[in-house]
Amino acid sequence: MKPPPFDYVAPPSLDEAVAVLADEDQDSKVLAGGQSLIPLLSLRLAYPDVLVDLGRIDGLGSIEHADDTVVIGAMATQHEAETSHLLHELCPLVPEALANVAHPQIRSRGTVGGSVAHGDPAAELPAVVVALDATVRAVGPNGTRTIAARDLYSGMMTTTLREDEVLTSVEIPTVREGSGSACVEVARRAGDYAMAGAVAQVTVEKGTFADTRLVLFSVSDTPARIDAVERALTGAEAKPEVIARATAAAAEDLDLLADPRVSQDYARHLAEVVARRALTTALERSA
Ligand SMILES: Cc1cc2nc3c(=O)[nH]c(=O)nc-3n(C[C@H](O)[C@H](O)[C@H](O)COP(=O)(O)OP(=O)(O)OC[C@H]3O[C@@H](n4cnc5c(N)ncnc54)[C@H](O)[C@@H]3O)c2cc1C
Structure with a gap:
């Protein structure tokens, strides 16, 4: 059409x-x-x-290290972020997640700001910014404001950005020592939107989880931070079997989006599998 x-x-x-x-x-x-x-x-x-x-406006496409964040300009392409040395070193979850977004041709045109502003619940980047407690900067007629990523997604493809605002940058906190992260998803074919996906970041101190982040995507109408798993793991022994128990328990209570392609039981199973794999891989990488 x-x-x-x-x-x-x-x-x-x-x-x-x-x-x-x-x-x-x-x-x-x-x-x-x-x-x-x-x-x-x-x-x-x-x-x-x-x-x-926005393509003719200068200064919206940079990727820079500032204090304990990496600031990604809204018009940086997904390919530029995926291949950024700075992000690989300081925010590795971002390039890892971006490698799962569509195909290289789409990532060479699609932007970081576009993906974050579009707020597709099946998209990887919105889940990453929520998991990492990123902030976004937006400019409108009344000036600039900063929005915490956890306050950005208000419903299916709906954000708290106003219609007269331009998202100008995304600020991602840099990874802490002792932390590991991972993005795991199940899709029918490479490059398709995920049927279920998870991003996780854990920080381990003295053999226990000091901080745990888990966000599922493609399972509900917004990126879903799984507080029950985060609470169960934080302070617990940092072991794969502890992760498996926490993700199995939380899967029972997930409020899943109805999807005609898959049964609720299968969707729940997929959500549990990606959550467990993402957290287990993040734990391995934290060593
Ligand atoms: C075949 C196909 C497969 C795809 N698969 C995936 C996938 O697996 N995972 C995934 O995450 N994405 C996928 N995408 C989407 C892709 O990542 C898009 O690039 C992204 O969702 C939007 O980025 P964009 O720069 O192209 O934004 P646009 O398409 O230009 O804009 C998208 C929306 O965001 C708004 N917007 C854009 N930038 C700003 C800004 N700076 N400030 C305020 N509002 C803004 C626009 O007004 C519009 O409403 C796929 C796309 C295609 C065509």
Whole structure:
């Protein structure tokens, strides 16, 4: 199908982009890599009057180390983040998760900010930013604000970003000593969206879990932080069998999204498997 008619602007500055977005006489939408938005338009699931392309605005594509975070500009492509030495060294969960996103062609156009702002519950990056307690920066007509990733996802593909705001960067805390992380997913074919996925990060001190993060994706309408597992593990002996007990117990209580492709029992089984594997691999890597 063809997209509905729309106007297109590519302003050279953030202020001008925000001014177009804030114009109440037209319904406008930010265009980043276009890898989700253009298919949505072609399927006639969105009807914006204007697309505001961020591609000509300088300074939105950098990846930089700042204090105890790595700051990824919204327009950095997923490929740039996946191959960033800085991220491999300081936030290895980000490139690991990105390697599971779609195919190289899509990652070479799709952006980090686009994936985080789109908020697809089956996507890897939203789960990563929630798991790592990242923050995002957004610029709108009233200036800049910082949003904790845990407050960003409010429902199915819905975020707390306002329609006249541009997400400008994502700040990822750098990994602590004694920490390990992993992203594990099950998909029908390499490059497909996951049927179930998990990202985990653990920090081990003196043989016990000092800090545990577990977020499941593709199982509910937002990235799902699994507090029950995090609570059960934190302070417990850092052993695979302890992980297995905690993930099995938590799987019973998961509130799963109805998916016509899989039975609830199978979805629950997959969620348990990816959670256990992600935490176990994170534990092995923490050594
Ligand atoms: C065949 C296919 C397979 C895919 N598989 C996966 C997958 O397995 N995992 C996965 O995570 N993704 C997958 N994707 C999606 C891909 O990762 C997209 O690149 C990503 O979801 C959106 O990034 P984008 O830069 O292309 O954003 P766009 O498509 O340009 O925008 C997406 C949405 O976010 C908004 N937006 C974008 N940037 C900003 C910003 N800076 N500030 C405010 N709002 C913004 C837009 O207005 C739009 O609503 C797939 C895509 C395709 C086509």
